[in-house]
Amino acid sequence: xxxxxxxxxxxxxxxxxxxxxxxxxxxxxxxxxxxxxxxxxxxxxxxxxxxxxxxxxxxxxxxxxxxxxxxxxxxxxxxxxxxxxxxxxxxxxxxxxxxxxxxxxxxxxxxxxxxxxxxxxxxxxxxxxxxxxxxxxxxxxxxxxxxxxxxxxxxxxxxxxxxxxxxxxxxxxxxxxxxxxxxxxxxxxxxxxxxxxxxxxxxxxxxxxxxxxxxxxxxxxxxxxxxxxxxxxxxxxxxxxxxxxxxxxxxxxxxxxxxxxxx
Numbered sequence: 001x002x003x004x005x006x007x008x009x010x011x012x013x014x015x016x017x018x019x020x021x022x023x024x025x026x027x028x029x030x031x032x033x034x035x036x037x038x039x040x041x042x043x044x045x046x047x048x049x050x051x052x053x054x055x056x057x058x059x060x061x062x063x064x065x066x067x068x069x070x071x072x073x074x075x076x077x078x079x080x081x082x083x084x085x086x087x088x089x090x091x092x093x094x095x096x097x098x099x100x101x102x103x104x105x106x107x108x109x110x111x112x113x114x115x116x117x118x119x120x121x122x123x124x125x126x127x128x129x130x131x132x133x134x135x136x137x138x139x140x141x142x143x144x145x146x147x148x149x150x151x152x153x154x155x156x157x158x159x160x161x162x163x164x165x166x167x168x169x170x171x172x173x174x175x176x177x178x179x180x181x182x183x184x185x186x187x188x189x190x191x192x193x194x195x196x197x198x199x200x201x202x203x204x205x206x207x208x209x210x211x212x213x214x215x216x217x218x219x220x221x222x223x224x225x226x227x228x229x230x231x232x233x234x235x236x237x238x239x240x241x242x243x244x245x246x247x248x249x250x251x252x253x254x255x256x257x258x259x260x261x262x263x
Contacts, residue, residue, distance in 0.1 A: 004257050005221070007197035008120045009188055012131035012174060014061060014207035015225055016113045016165070017139045020101035022056040028094040029072065037078075037086070046076040057228050062208030064132045064181040065091045095135075102138045109143045109165070110227075111152070113205075116246035117168065118149065121158045123255055126170040128191040130204075132182060134175035140166035171195050182210040185218030192220070203259070205246070212237035221259055223249065 013019040030048055033041045059075045060068035069091040070083075078086060101107070121127050129136060143165040149156055158168070166172070171194035178186040192202045204215035207225045215222040216238050224234030224242040234242045240259045243249060253260040 004201070005125060005203050005254060006201040007126045007128065007192060007195040008117070008203045008205065009128045009130050009191045009195070009215075009220070010113075010117065010205045011062065011207065011211050012129055012136040012139060013133055014227055015205050016109060016117070016129075017143075018108045018110060018227075019133075019135075019139060020098055020106045021133065021135075022053065022061075023106075024094045024098035024101060025056060025060055025068065025072065026051045028090060028097050029076075032090060032093065036089070040079055044076045044078050046078075050076070053228050054230070057208060057230050057233065062132060062182050062206070062211040062214075065095065065134070067181050069094070098135055099138070102135060102142075105142075107139060109139075109148070110246075111148070112245040112247045113225075114143075114145065114148050114165070115152065115154070116205075116249065117165075118145070118154060118156050118158060119251055120254070121168070122156050123251070125203075126195045126197065127168065128171040128195050129166075129169045129174050130172075130187050130191040131174040132187065136174035137166055137172070140164065140169075140172075140174075182208070183213035183217060185214045185220075188215055188218045188220060192218070203254075206234075206239070209233045209237045212239045223259065 010016055013021050033046055059071040069087040073087055141164050145165050145168055146159055146161050146163045149159045173190045180186050188204055192199050199219045203221045205223050206212045207227050212222045212224050212234055222239045224239030226234055226242055226244050231242045241261055248261050250260040250262045
């Protein structure tokens with residue numbers, strides 16, 4: 001175990017924010033299957049009921065947009081002809097929908113995650129956002145951390161008046177184009193580099209199997225957050241601990257260089 005953790009790197013969707021990404025992926029595909037793609041819909045395994053939260057977690061969550069689109073089309077056995085064109089069409093429609101949902105405020109921040117990020121920064125860790133989503137900053141700049149701290153009666157030297165969650169990060173590599181998306185570690189290695197911490201001194205906060213695999217591939221520690229009844233998937237991906245909420249993380253153990261849950 002390290003003498004001390006120096007950095008915490010946060011995925012955004014599903015970790016900090018209950019985002020509309022799953023809804024956008026699901027509804028965009030439904031719209032395509034009943035309109036532009038209705039001629040091939042019968043050749044696929046898609047149905048509205050078949051697009052479950054588990055499908056989203058296993059096939060799309062944590063991946064760059066085009067990778068997520070390709071993975072979904074492969075999962076639902078969309079015919080191979082024009083597959084790349086269809087993936088682009090699907091990804092573009094999803095992006096349009098998710099921006100509309102975000103701008104309409106169709107998302108919430110997870111209180112446990114906001115409490116945790118304030119606590120670890122107050123404990124001296126540097127913090128980074130590292131989401132594959134190009135929409136991450138749209139969420140982060142709308143979340144007022146100063147208002148949250150006041151509502152929760154949290155006294156913190158790290159939270160100043162007017163502070164947004166986007167302002168709170170010491171580094172943000174979200175939405176950048178990397179040579180490889182998750183489960184490759186590129187995005188997390190870049191975040192650790194910008195925080196000026198060694199990979200072995202960094203903790204990654206992830207809710208997706210591909211994200212945990214990316215953290216471990218980068219020789220980092222990983223906390224899996226099972227918000228979608230997927231603790232088994234995160235454990236299988238080799239998360240160091242798995243919790244259903246970040247309030248369950250033992251902060252005293254973390255300060256001592258260990259990852260553990262409260263007893």
